[in-house]
Amino acid sequence: MSRIASTFAHLSGLNRKALIPFFTVGDPLLELAVPTMRALVSGGADILELGIPFSDPMADGPTIQRASERALQNGVTLTDVLAVVSEFRLTDDQTPVVLMGYANPIERLGLDAFAAQARDAGVDGVLVVDYPPLEARHLKAALSLVGIDTIFLLSPTTTEQRMREIAQLATGYLYYVSLRGVTGAGHLEVEAVAAQVARIRSCARVPVGVGFGIRDGATARRLSEVADAVVVGSRLVEEIEASIPTEVPHRAETLMRQFRLAMDGAQ
Amino acid sequence: MNVYDLPDQEGYFGPYGGTFVSETLMAAIEELKTQYERYRQDPEFLTELAHELHHYVGRPSPIYHAKRLSEHLGGAQIYLKREDLNHTGAHKVNNTIGQAMLARRMGKPRVIAETGAGQHGVATATVAARYGMECVVYMGAEDVRRQAQNVYRMKLLGARVVPVESGSKTLKDALNEAMRDWVTHIDDTFYIIGTVAGPHPYPTMVRDFNAVVGRECLTQMPDLVGRQPDVILACVGGGSNAMGIFYPYILQESVRLIGVEAGGDGLSSGRHAASLSAGVPGVLHGNRTYLLQDAHGQIIETHSISAGLDYPGVGPEHAWLKDSGRASYVAITDGEALQAFHTLCRLEGILPALESSHAVAQAMKMAPVLGKDQIILVNLSGRGDKDMATVAERSGLHL
Numbered sequence: 067m068s069r070i071a072s073t074f075a076h077l078s079g080l081n082r083k084a085l086i087p088f089f090t091v092g093d094p095l096l097e098l099a100v101p102t103m104r105a106l107v108s109g110g111a112d113i114l115e116l117g118i119p120f121s122d123p124m125a126d127g128p129t130i131q132r133a134s135e136r137a138l139q140n141g142v143t144l145t146d147v148l149a150v151v152s153e154f155r156l157t158d159d160q161t162p163v164v165l166m167g168y169a170n171p172i173e174r175l176g177l178d179a180f181a182a183q184a185r186d187a188g189v190d191g192v193l194v195v196d197y198p199p200l201e202a203r204h205l206k207a208a209l210s211l212v213g214i215d216t217i218f219l220l221s222p223t224t225t226e227q228r229m230r231e232i233a234q235l236a237t238g239y240l241y242y243v244s245l246r247g248v249t250g251a252g253h254l255e256v257e258a259v260a261a262q263v264a265r266i267r268s269c270a271r272v273p274v275g276v277g278f279g280i281r282d283g284a285t286a287r288r289l290s291e292v293a294d295a296v297v298v299g300s301r302l303v304e305e306i307e308a309s310i311p312t313e314v315p316h317r318a319e320t321l322m323r324q325f326r327l328a329m330d331g332a333q
Numbered sequence: 334m335n336v337y338d339l340p341d342q343e344g345y346f347g348p349y350g351g352t353f354v355s356e357t358l359m360a361a362i363e364e365l366k367t368q369y370e371r372y373r374q375d376p377e378f379l380t381e382l383a384h385e386l387h388h389y390v391g392r393p394s395p396i397y398h399a400k401r402l403s404e405h406l407g408g409a410q411i412y413l414k415r416e417d418l419n420h421t422g423a424h425k426v427n428n429t430i431g432q433a434m435l436a437r438r439m440g441k442p443r444v445i446a447e448t449g450a451g452q453h454g455v456a457t458a459t460v461a462a463r464y465g466m467e468c469v470v471y472m473g474a475e476d477v478r479r480q481a482q483n484v485y486r487m488k489l490l491g492a493r494v495v496p497v498e499s500g501s502k503t504l505k506d507a508l509n510e511a512m513r514d515w516v517t518h519i520d521d522t523f524y525i526i527g528t529v530a531g532p533h534p535y536p537t538m539v540r541d542f543n544a545v546v547g548r549e550c551l552t553q554m555p556d557l558v559g560r561q562p563d564v565i566l567a568c569v570g571g572g573s574n575a576m577g578i579f580y581p582y583i584l585q586e587s588v589r590l591i592g593v594e595a596g597g598d599g600l601s602s603g604r605h606a607a608s609l610s611a612g613v614p615g616v617l618h619g620n621r622t623y624l625l626q627d628a629h630g631q632i633i634e635t636h637s638i639s640a641g642l643d644y645p646g647v648g649p650e651h652a653w654l655k656d657s658g659r660a661s662y663v664a665i666t667d668g669e670a671l672q673a674f675h676t677l678c679r680l681e682g683i684l685p686a687l688e689s690s691h692a693v694a695q696a697m698k699m700a701p702v703l704g705k706d707q708i709i710l711v712n713l714s715g716r717g718d719k720d721m722a723t724v725a726e727r728s729g730l731h732l
């Protein structure tokens with residue numbers, strides 16, 4: 067069983083939901099990525115999503131755009147991101163790691179080369195924001211050959227038929243974008259999201275996570291009642307942005323623990 | 334070649350094009366695709382479009398024989414397709430009228446656009462005023478500073494201009510920001526993209542709306558000189574004016590099609606915007622095409638004296654025309670474009686846009702080595718009033 071599948075199976079045995087933090091590798095410093103990953107796990111994270119910096123993050127709001135810009139100023143590349151995963155794997159071979167980014171850096175490396183290097187590094191899943199399922203065919207084939215899951219997004223505007231098609235293709239987990247907009251955007255209508263997640267779960271063969279706009283424990287808690295996983299992205303990146311570099315792992319861990327406690331209180 | 338029917342069902346021109354957007358935009362893209370498929374064949378839509386292009390834009394635009402320029406160069410005869418005479422002063426309005434008409438039929442009261450030099454922003458603000466639509470234009474903060482006059486023009490037309498502070502603060506970032514607006518306001522907003530880039534169906538749709546330029550040439554040239562030209566030249570930023578004039582000529586294989594990119598300080602300087610001449614295929618802004626990028630797949634900053642050509646990508650159909658050999662692409666430097674600008678002003682009394690000056694410069698390079706019976710048709714995509722401050726600055730003057 068893949069790390070992602072066994073993580074969800076394990077959590078389900080404990081009657082707990084997955085907590086998935088996201089941050090951009092290289093923000094604020096490349097050296098902090100591995101310590102931050104370990105701290106997030108200590109704080110209660112079950113799966114880690116790592117952002118691959120890109121010059122043109124079309125689907126991201128200002129917070130994650132700035133994170134990407136800081137990482138690029140530090141010269142961080144996709145190869146660096148893969149090296150971070152390798153280093154993390156030296157001390158943690160349990161926690162799944164999912165890379166999230168845009169198509170161009172991956173295509174520049176080459177799909178097959180990327181798949182091979184990602185496998186060697188210990189990556190478990192890949193989410194390419196600007197690869198809808200049709201355009202993801204080649205990457206998905208390359209990744210499945212090396213046992214890595216391709217993660218797909220669903221959105222509030224995804225039609226019923228499309229939702230069923232994507233649910234059939236999904237591996238790892240499905241990621242439901244909980245609002246109309248970019249990452250970190252405004253208000254999330256919790257009850258509407260909850261209803262939609264229930265619909266997705268009824269036709270999905272893989273767990274369903276929810277993300278975009280989850281900023282507090284109460285929202286995470288409500289959504290963890292209906293979803294299999296909750297993704298916390300911009301809120302964590304804001305915490306990193308507000309922190310002096312040496313404090314980043316500690317503050318990330320504290321924030322994770324708050325979400326963890328809020329979510330587990332719901333069970 | 335007997336037929337040319339690209340793109341395919343999935344919006345591909347060979348390996349280029351496609352629909353590389355987040356799932357959050359797919360519903361809007363699907364809706365646009367369906368509606369465009371419907372209206373592009375709809376007689377009532379096409380009749381209204383033709384009426385607007387005639388009465389509002391002033392089409393057909395004339396073709397003018399630049400006799401003094403041709404004599405001066407001593408070779409091929411140069412003809413200019415006068416898109417500079419259109420309402421708003423460039424080819425951009427051919428496209429914005431079409432898309433705005435589509436937006437109205439789709440019940441979208443709000444239009445958004447990205448702009449670099451401000452020409453597409455002005456053309457969008459113009460049609461938004463014409464049809465009574467709300468209009469928001471995204472423009473890189475750097476460009477807002479450089480193109481103050483067009484910013485004011487858009488405001489006069491009732492548009493809101495939003496300076497974009499992210500990334501390199503130029504056209505590509507404005508496009509990113511417009512996409513972000515669109516994904517947030519899908520229900521009431523139509524995104525009017527200004528060139529033959531973006532996700533499918535934009536490259537096709539923008540080409541089709543601009544193809545009126547080439548279709549007019551197909552009948553005007555025989556009327557004027559009894560035959561089609563030997564060479565067609567057009568500048569290439571995203572590539573809409575070039576696709577507009579190339580497309581109806583793709584099957585006329587005796588006509589050479591040459592796109593002219595912005596060579597900036599020269600290709601070897603690294604400071605240019607010549608994606609086809611110096612780029613590598615990749616994915617940006619919804620399609621696969623040639624991109625100026627670094628070894629790690631990050632998009633790099635571009636440079637051109639003409640803001641309208643200052644873009645790190647290019648429409649996917651040009652990428653295909655290049656690979657297939659049907660069109661070729663060359664680069665003209667800032668200096669060569671400026672010289673062409675001044676030459677056309679002095680010899681013909683026509684003040685070309687700096688973008689279009691790149692195509693004129695290529696004509697000036699080619700004409701002397703071609704015979705006097707050869708015909709070069711240049712798409713003079715816009716007028717240069719907007720560029721007077723830039724040109725003056727280059728000459729050490731301040732207006």
Ligand SMILES: Cc1ncc(COP(=O)(O)O)c(C=O)c1O
Binds near residue numbers: 714
């Ligand atoms: C007059 C003129 N020509 C050409 C261009 C370049 O665009 P495209 O390559 O899409 O024609 C612009 C863009 O602003 C323009 O204003």
